[in-house]
Amino acid sequence: MSQIEIKEENGRLTIYNHRKRKNELDMEEIDLSELIQNKVYGSYVKATKDEDSSRVLYFEPYEEDLETGEVQSGDEQEEKQAEIDPEADIFPKDEREYILVYSVNKKIKYTKGAPEIILKRLLPFKIKILSLRMNKRRLSICMVGYFINAYSNLQIGTQNVCADNVCSKCEFPITDQKTNIIKMIMRGAIQKIKMGMDEIVDSVSTIDKNISAEIEVNGIKIPYGLPKRKWRVKVSKKYFAPIAKIIRDGFMIFVRRNARGNIVLVTRMADEYETTGKYRFWESKIVSRFLYYCGKIVSNFSKKQVNLYFEKETMKAEEGTYEVFSLASENQTSDNYFIIDPKSEDYERICQDKNVVLKYSPKYYWLVYRANNVITTEAPAHLNILRSGNKYIRFRMIELKFVFLQHGVTYMKCHGPTSAFVAGREAEPEYIFVGSEKERDVVVDMLRIPEERVLITGLPIFSTIPYKHITAESEDFVTIMLTFKPYEERLDNFEKSRYYHAIIELYDILKNYVPEEKILIVAHPRIQYLLETTSLKERMWNRPISQVLEITKLMITDYSSVAYNSFYQGAAVLFYQEDIEEYEEVCGNLIPRDEEYIGLRAFDLQEFEDILGQIIQNQKIVLDVARTKEHEENYNSINEFHDGKNVERIYEKLAELKLV
Structure with missing residues (x-):
């Protein structure tokens, strides 16, 4: 006893x-x-x-x-x-x-x-994946492994290998001490797991999902990551490149690794371009491999820097990146190219520039592999298809020096340990530009990047818009622009989302204070088509976001950095944060302390309506009430530069670093 x-x-x-x-x-x-x-x-x-x-x-x-x-x-x-x-x-x-x-x-x-x-x-798991294959019918994993249980009174139950809700039974041996994997293979302890693609497509509830071995211990299911590491891969960032992929039933499905080398299943909607013959040629394994190695050889031996510039999904030229590119193009010591999708609304405006390159053109593919640096307001992944299934393009995106101009002030949403921008992860920037010492400190703490690589110049977007042009005499446009929540991304019916209902609720209150034609809604694309089937159809904004910010006098948002952009132009900001506890639990704590906000805050509909009653009088937005001296001071401590010369300062820094 x-x-x-x-x-x-x-x-x-x-x-x-x-x-x-x-x-x-x-x-x-x-x-x-x-x-x-x-x-x-x-x-x-x-x-x-x-x-x-x-x-x-x-x-x-x-x-x-x-x-x-x-x-x-x-x-x-x-x-x-x-x-x-x-x-x-x-x-x-x-x-x-x-x-x-x-x-x-x-x-x-x-x-x-x-x-x-x-x-x-108490129950270590030793595992080696021998092979991993995927086709349109199934995902097959062959592996050998075992559990070590030195505790006689642990209650061991069933075992499975799972990808989200899709599971396949397995029986890994349980030993009382560490042994040799080769001996386990000789003993026939090989597990062959097969998962049907029908089940995977129908059941996976999130885009990225760990594939795990699961064992029941004392009635609790314990998941273990399945590592597939390679001694040749020295940089863990490269683990984010796909191992195997297929396109099926309108989905791109591939397996990659996370930063620890454990396999992850990615299931996303296939891009329209991925169904074309052009894609199948230019992003075929043989062509991609050839371009990858040729591009590396040329970029390593050439003395001239090649820089690629682009904005969100290569669909924009409105955040100041094009202006930085234009200055750099005057320099003969580097070659500079701006990448844009021909479907972009900004394409016609800039297409006459000889160094503007069409996305998915032959020249585009060569430059992707030949370039030395990407200089952009977004992650490098935006240069191609987001969550691309092309491992050679993913490798190249990781290898290029990433100069992060930022499209918005980093002083709202948290970039937690799993953020792509954190040091050691896929989109770690070589340099990042910020607007103040305060923002720099936040970036250093969150992204774990040395201070020397965080450059204080102001963001390029603030060189493209006038400062405080919104005044008391401006038209009283109110814009609703909420953040789409990542935990609602894979909902089958977006009408069930809090995002959808919050927009409708806010609109119904707002129309009691301002004329309906003065209310504008900027919605996430996945929700916009739903709202366009309602009475709000006429209120939906379908033009570039920069244009709605030019006329907004009151911005209603929750956690978006667009608040800083709108405030810069002279608007007031009202933060509606009724789901703040859930949002912070999933996405991490918001950055501003309570006393650092640049606008009034409401945490429920009644509080929202009470604030509207204070800041809107006779259908006029009273900026002196909605935009206080304290808000101004907070803003100036977070975004210091208001002279419109951020682009020039950025270019000077790039020249100092010999990137242009």
């Missing part, structure tokens, strides 16, 4: 070793509120019986007293978790926390946290 007794009461954990001759090291009391989630601690209490040598001593759910216990923010917990267990993948988690106490060679350890994380410490 065990001599170790564990009790949890009133937020305190007590570990006893019951012995006749007691001493002060036979009992330890622990304040659970002081434990960092998922971190393992060692107790000074030691097990003295062999039967307590390696076993689970206590595993129970724990609910913290919210009145007395401190709850860390999602960001803080992710940061700490990354430090404690950098190999951890992000999987759906049990909502409850658990307390786990266990012994290892008579040393007692304890931890508090998510069960699917803390139980992994």
